[in-house]
Amino acid sequence: MFYSFNNTFLENELSGNNWDFLIQPLSLEYCIQNIDESNTVNGKPIYYWVNQHNKEVPADAGFVAAVNSTEIIVRNLNLTNNYSSVLFVSTNSSVIEHVIASNSGKGIGLESSHNNIVRNNQLSYMYWDGISAHKSGSNTIINNDVSSCSENGIKLNRCSNNIVRNNTAISNNRQGIVLDMYCSNNIVSENLVNSNYGGVVLDDYGEKNNISDNLITLCKWGGIVLSDGCHSNIVTGNKIQYNMYGIW
Numbered sequence: 001m002f003y004s005f006n007n008t009f010l011e012n013e014l015s016g017n018n019w020d021f022l023i024q025p026l027s028l029e030y031c032i033q034n035i036d037e038s039n040t041v042n043g044k045p046i047y048y049w050v051n052q053h054n055k056e057v058p059a060d061a062g063f064v065a066a067v068n069s070t071e072i073i074v075r076n077l078n079l080t081n082n083y084s085s086v087l088f089v090s091t092n093s094s095v096i097e098h099v100i101a102s103n104s105g106k107g108i109g110l111e112s113s114h115n116n117i118v119r120n121n122q123l124s125y126m127y128w129d130g131i132s133a134h135k136s137g138s139n140t141i142i143n144n145d146v147s148s149c150s151e152n153g154i155k156l157n158r159c160s161n162n163i164v165r166n167n168t169a170i171s172n173n174r175q176g177i178v179l180d181m182y183c184s185n186n187i188v189s190e191n192l193v194n195s196n197y198g199g200v201v202l203d204d205y206g207e208k209n210n211i212s213d214n215l216i217t218l219c220k221w222g223g224i225v226l227s228d229g230c231h232s233n234i235v236t237g238n239k240i241q242y243n244m245y246g247i248w
Contacts, residue, residue, distance in 0.1 A: 001030070002024045007034065009034070010038050013040050017081065021041055023083070025111040028068060041062030049069055055073070057073065057077070063082050064077070066088050066091040067091065075099070076098045079100070079104070082104045083106065085107050090111070093115045095117045095118075095119075097117070097119045098121065101122075101123050104127070106129050109134075111133075111136065120142075120143045122144075128149070129149055130152070130153045133155070134157045137161045140162070140165070143168060144168070145169045147172050150174060151173070154170065154178070159179075159186060161184075166191065170194070176201075180201075181206075183209060184208050192214075197220045199222065199225075200216060206230045210236075211233065215239045217241045217242050222245040
């Protein structure tokens with residue numbers, strides 16, 4: 001679904017596709033759909049919730065999206081072969097935890113979503129990013145294991161006031177943690193980042209971010225990289241070893 005809205009999907013069975021279910025979260029308008037649990041991915045229901053509040057996603061989910069919602073809990077799921085395994089669009093004050101996701105386009109996506117907690121998830125073998133956030137703020141991304149993603153382990157884009165802390169293994173991705181395009185006032189601290197191409201990367205006019213107390217090792221390019229107009233950032237207390245460039 002791409003630039004398309006207010007459609008109804010019923011009783012569709014998706015299986016054996018590279019990515020079974022894909023919606024591009026271009027804006028809130030294009031995410032307003034009527035998709036109920038009669039639709040399945042690999043025999044498991046699609047939970048596509050719009051305007052829902054104070055609810056927990058059932059443990060039999062095959063795909064999860066929460067749109068224009070609050071206080072949603074997503075936990076203890078095993079998800080594969082979707083574009084995004086868990087997608088929040090304009091969803092706030094919610095939790096994603098203990099999700100195992102693999103072999104998808106992206107693991108967890110936050111679009112214009114705020115004050116959420118993303119913790120204790122295991123994400124691997126994504127075509128793009130393990131965890132991605134766009135135009136989202138005041139989220140906490142903590143204690144996640146993100147590995148073997150073709151692009152980025154954790155990526156923030158046009159995001160402010162987020163905390164990325166104590167993620168235990170950001171490894172074997174193209175880039176470990178990326179703050180891209182006008183990211184500001186984010187904290188990236190106490191993460192273990194190893195064996196990526198780039199470790200922690202600030203790009204495109206990032207400002208006033210705090211990169212501190214991370215352990216960054218064995219990156220084929222730079223341990224910490226600041227480029228393209230980044231300014232007024234603080235880089236302190238990091239341990240950077242055995243990369244091609246320590247700080248570039």
